[in-house]
Amino acid sequence: MPYTPGEAAGRIGVSIDTIRYYERIGLMTGVERDSVGRRVFSEHDLSRLGLLRCLRDSGMPIARLRRFAELLEGGDETAGQRTALLEEHDREIDEKVAQLRREQERVREKIAWYRSVAEH
Template sequence: MNMKKFSDLVGLSSYTLRYYEKIGLLKHVQRNSSGHRVYSNRDIDWINFIKRLKDTGMPLEEIQKYASLRDIGAQTRADRQALLEKHREKLKQHIQQQVEHLDALEVKIDLYKSGKVS
């Protein structure tokens, strides 16, 4: 599929897609005879994974590291797994912190509802 269709499908601008290609996150984008990018279903899956990592707070540098390890191949499986496990732990900590913030807000809202706060 062309960049416009791919961009619409994955919800990223063409600028972002070109940037990801420039920094090595999209290394295997095919080109047609006119030199235009042609994206595949595999590219959709990869971009969705990148978006998920970003949405869960993984820094772009870490995503690049993961992508580089992925490009090297199967011998980096343990390193990629370790990187994702480390991210999982950070994400769990972040979620716990957000739950604590939510609980504090609930307490404050309950005070307003009870009329104990002027």
């Protein structure tokens, strides 16, 4: 079932401007057009948009997103390279989560300290 840009944006949770931007910078290629030239998005397109959005939301830089999209165009031959890129990103996410946990612990220490001050 084809989706309009608005429907695609709604299903993925992004703006139409984000989809246009992804197309403009080469992250989304090969989007079909209907008989009057309007873009129509397939389930495959939505899946790709969703993955790109996930990677971006989890902190992947645009340059690396472009590289990933480039590798997607290479088909199965590039599966190993895509895997390596995603594994690297996964390690970076782990580092960010660990850092956030450390920061959360400090915030919790301050909460406990302020509570003790407020009780006196």
